[in-house]
Amino acid sequence: MKRRKFLKTVMGISGILAVTPFVPIKDYLITNVSFEFTRQKIGNINELPPGSRKIYTYPVTGNPELDGDPFRKFLLLRLPDGSLKSYSAVCLHLWCLVDYKSERNQIECPCHGSIYDPNTGIAIRGPASLQFNKTLPEVKIEVEENGDIYANGVVGVIGYGKEGAV
Amino acid sequence: MGRREQSKGILSRLMDLYDWVVDRLERTVLFGIRLVIPKKLLSPHGFLGMLTLVTFIILGITGMLLLFYYKPSLTQAYDTVRLINDDVSFGRILRNIHYHASNAMLLLAIYHLFYQLFSGKYKVKNEVIWVTGVILGVLTFLEAYTGYDLILNERAVLAINIGASLTNSVPVIGTTLARVLLGFGFSDIVLHFYVFHVVIIPVLMLILLTVHLPRNLIFDPPMVAVVAGAILIAGGLFPVPLGVKFDPDVPPGVSIPEWYINSLYALIRTGIDKFVAGVLLPTLFIIYFLVIPFIDRSKGLSWEERPLATGLGIAGLAQIAVTTVWGFYVNPDKTLDLATRLVIDPVLFYTVLVLIIVVSLLASYGYTKYIYPRVKMERRRRPEPQVSFKLTRNQLYAILGSAIVAQIFADGVAFWSYISGMADLAMIWMGISLITFAVIAHFVRVGYEIIREE
Ligand code: FES
Numbered sequence: 082m083k084r085r086k087f088l089k090t091v092m093g094i095s096g097i098l099a100v101t102p103f104v105p106i107k108d109y110l111i112t113n114v115s116f117e118f119t120r121q122k123i124g125n126i127n128e129l130p131p132g133s134r135k136i137y138t139y140p141v142t143g144n145p146e147l148d149g150d151p152f153r154k155f156l157l158l159r160l161p162d163g164s165l166k167s168y169s170a171v172c173l174h175l176w177c178l179v180d181y182k183s184e185r186n187q188i189e190c191p192c193h194g195s196i197y198d199p200n201t202g203i204a205i206r207g208p209a210s211l212q213f214n215k216t217l218p219e220v221k222i223e224v225e226e227n228g229d230i231y232a233n234g235v236v237g238v239i240g241y242g243k244e245g246a247v
Numbered sequence: 248m249g250r251r252e253q254s255k256g257i258l259s260r261l262m263d264l265y266d267w268v269v270d271r272l273e274r275t276v277l278f279g280i281r282l283v284i285p286k287k288l289l290s291p292h293g294f295l296g297m298l299t300l301v302t303f304i305i306l307g308i309t310g311m312l313l314l315f316y317y318k319p320s321l322t323q324a325y326d327t328v329r330l331i332n333d334d335v336s337f338g339r340i341l342r343n344i345h346y347h348a349s350n351a352m353l354l355l356a357i358y359h360l361f362y363q364l365f366s367g368k369y370k371v372k373n374e375v376i377w378v379t380g381v382i383l384g385v386l387t388f389l390e391a392y393t394g395y396d397l398i399l400n401e402r403a404v405l406a407i408n409i410g411a412s413l414t415n416s417v418p419v420i421g422t423t424l425a426r427v428l429l430g431f432g433f434s435d436i437v438l439h440f441y442v443f444h445v446v447i448i449p450v451l452m453l454i455l456l457t458v459h460l461p462r463n464l465i466f467d468p469p470m471v472a473v474v475a476g477a478i479l480i481a482g483g484l485f486p487v488p489l490g491v492k493f494d495p496d497v498p499p500g501v502s503i504p505e506w507y508i509n510s511l512y513a514l515i516r517t518g519i520d521k522f523v524a525g526v527l528l529p530t531l532f533i534i535y536f537l538v539i540p541f542i543d544r545s546k547g548l549s550w551e552e553r554p555l556a557t558g559l560g561i562a563g564l565a566q567i568a569v570t571t572v573w574g575f576y577v578n579p580d581k582t583l584d585l586a587t588r589l590v591i592d593p594v595l596f597y598t599v600l601v602l603i604i605v606v607s608l609l610a611s612y613g614y615t616k617y618i619y620p621r622v623k624m625e626r627r628r629r630p631e632p633q634v635s636f637k638l639t640r641n642q643l644y645a646i647l648g649s650a651i652v653a654q655i656f657a658d659g660v661a662f663w664s665y666i667s668g669m670a671d672l673a674m675i676w677m678g679i680s681l682i683t684f685a686v687i688a689h690f691v692r693v694g695y696e697i698i699r700e701e
Contacts, residue, residue: 110427146322151495152432171495175408178495192498213520214415238422239432240408241415 116140116153118234123167126228129159134181136170139220139232152239155220156181156188157230158199167220167232168202171240174209179217188217202243214242282466286692292366294465295359296380300456301471302352305478307449309345317397319441321434324399325492332489339670340677343482349391351478353507356384357567360536364560367548369540379459381536386452388507393444395505399437400490406504407436409512409525416522469692472685479678483671509574510567516574517593536563551619558611562604569599640697646690654683 123137135157138148147153154170158181168188170178177192181199188197195207202217204210218237224230237243291298316335318327331338360380363369369377392410396403414425428443429436504512514524543556550557573596578588638646661676 111423116431146320147432147434150321150432150434154495175405176495177498191496211518214412238415238425241412241422241425 118232120223120231120233122229123155123232124157124230126159126165126224126230129157129165131159131163132161132183132186134158134183136180137232139235151176151178154178155232157220157222158188160199161186165222165224165230166199166202167222168197168217169220169235169237169239172209173204173212173215173217173240173242174207176240212242214244216243218243280460281463283463285465285467286696288469288689289465289467291467291470292362294467294470295355295362296460297465297467298470298474299352299355299359300460301474302348302355302478303452305348305475306345306352309341309348310445312341313345314445319397319438321399321432321437324397324437325489328398329489337665337670339486340482340665340674343486343674344478346487347478347481347485349394350481350506351474353387353391355474356387360384361560361564364536364539365550365557367543367550367553367556370543370548373461374540376459376461377540378537379455381533383452383455383459385533386448386455390444390448390452391505391507393440393448396440397437397444398490399433399493401493402490402504404493406508407440409504409508409515411436412521413515413525416520417526418522421522469685469689472681472688476678476681476685479674479681481678483674483676483678486671486674503575503577506571509572510570511574513570513574513591513596516589516591517596518590519593532563532566535559551615551622554611554615555608557615558608559604561611562607565603565607566600569603638693638697643690643694643697647687647694650683650687650690654680654687657683 118140121140123139124135129135137155137157138153139155140153142148151171152169156168156170156179158166158168160166161183170180172179172190172192172195174190174193174195177190179188179190179195179197181187182189186199187205188199188202190196190207190209193208195204195209197204197209197217202219204212204215204217209215216237218235218239218241220232221234221236222230223233313331316327316331316338318324328342331342333339363377363380392406396407396410411425411429414428415421417424428439430439503509511525511529514528515521517524539556539559543553545553545555547553550560573591576591578590580588657676657680661673661680664670664672664676
């Protein structure tokens with residue numbers, strides 16, 4: 082009886098060992114090939130006078146189908162005080178694309194009128210401001226000496242908010 | 248002997264071959280299930296599950312055919328659906344059958360669930376069937392949901408948005424879960440939903456069906472034809488629109504999702520925490536149904552003798568109805584902005600939901616205690632009225648003959664409408680032809696009875 086139990090245990094352990102190497106399959110399920118937020122040049126500071134904006138695609142793949150995806154559209158802002166900020170352009174309400182309006186120095190959504198503070202990315206008016214998650218995901222920006230601007234990673238979940246940052 | 252064999256016609260040889268094959272097949276799992284074809288008109292209540300399965304099969308067939316043209320991509324999804332709808336011959340008809348069959352399947356599944364609940368069918372050792380049935384219901388819902396998002400119009404994106412934000416709102420694992428289920432961006436979402444809709448969920452459903460279908464299945468050709476005909480007629484009368492292609496730069500109009508996610512939408516619109524409103528409460532609701540067989544300890548089978556289960560069932564049904572209808576409500580005051588118009592007062596909403604449970608339980612206990620005993624007495628006193636009505640053979644032939652003529656006419660109009668480019672009209676007449684088939688199938692069955700009695 083004891084020996085039988087032993088044999089069964091060996092087989093059980095062996096079975097578990099045979100399956101364990103498949104654990105990294107989770108990397109396959111959590112898709113990441115098509116959008117690694119690696120360092121990418123997105124512009125030069127000299128093309129952006131204070132109080133202007135640029136819309137850029139990040140990360141660029143070269144595949145027009147993917148590059149056209151709203152989730153890859155970002156705003157690069159040069160605020161009136163000269164500082165640089167960059168946010169995802171996907172509105173946290175229902176995923177329209179927001180834009181920066183320099184006249185009023187605010188980020189506006191064309192769809193239901195959500196308004197975001199360009200300094201923080203926090204929704205201050207409209208439906209997005211009523212949500213729990215109301216901060217636009219922010220891009221980490223680096224500026225080289227020659228004025229080249231690089232994006233290097235995103236904080237937050239596109240379309241959901243900075244609050245969803247992991 | 249050899250001569251005799253040879254003189255057999257081709258037809259009878261084919262029949263022999265058929266018998267031979269059937270003899271062999273009887274040993275397979277295919278015949279482990281017994282199909283019962285009812286000999287007379289039965290109430291469809293007894294085989295609502297089978298009708299649900301039939302719509303599932305209709306969805307499978309039409310769905311496979313739609314795959315020839317549909318492309319799950321951000322840039323092409325909407326345009327390929329439009330192609331199917333407007334340009335591909337017979338495409339509009341297939342798309343409408345697929346769409347209306349999905350509604351029919353959901354409605355039949357809900358009807359099936361509540362009929363089984365009220366008639367206490369989960370007793371008598373059917374608990375496994377009940378539990379797998381509830382899971383199948385949830386999968387049916389997810390199947391419908393992933394399906395209607397594939398078109399990527401404004402309504403679809405609204406629904407995708409709801410699903411995505413709910414997934415993300417799950418504590419701890421939410422964002423990872425969203426990455427697995429939805430991927431990144433629209434191109435991934437539409438591809439993932441496609442895989443779920445076409446492969447993963449249907450396969451899960453088929454697997455679950457093996458432990459949900461009872462051994463004796465009632466297959467009633469007339470009723471099946473009525474359901475199929477109704478789907479076609481609905482398709483002809485209310486063809487499903489294409490909607491407006493999603494464009495992230497254009498404000499969408501007020502969009503209300505499909506009726507079956509309306510209750511979810513209503514819950515979210517109360518503005519309380521998304522996870523609680525859209526994930527926790529619906530999950531509790533599903534668990535509520537899962538456990539009913541295990542808390543209903545009453546002896547009787549009739550709903551009148553099981554006040555607890557009946558009360559809970561009525562409450563569930565009423566909650567579904569109330570939240571669904573509430574989901575359609577948009578504050579008509581156009582001076583307010585859209586976001587405010589869509590808010591549902593949480594205090595009122597959740598009070599109503601709780602009240603529904605209290606009232607239903609009070610009502611069902613009250614009924615069982617005070618009214619049911621009297622009803623029972625009265626029923627005993629009154630004998631069941633007997634109706635007997637016999638058709639003569641000639642009457643039967645007259646019915647069958649005119650039905651065939653009607654069906655030929657319906658087919659003629661269907662073809663003519665189809666050729667003249669009126670697909671909707673064709674659908675209506677195809678449906679009428681199917682329903683005429685149902686009538687004929689029923690009277691053929693009556694004919695068998697008459698022959699037997701003679
Ligand atoms: S999508 Fe931006 S406010 Fe609704």
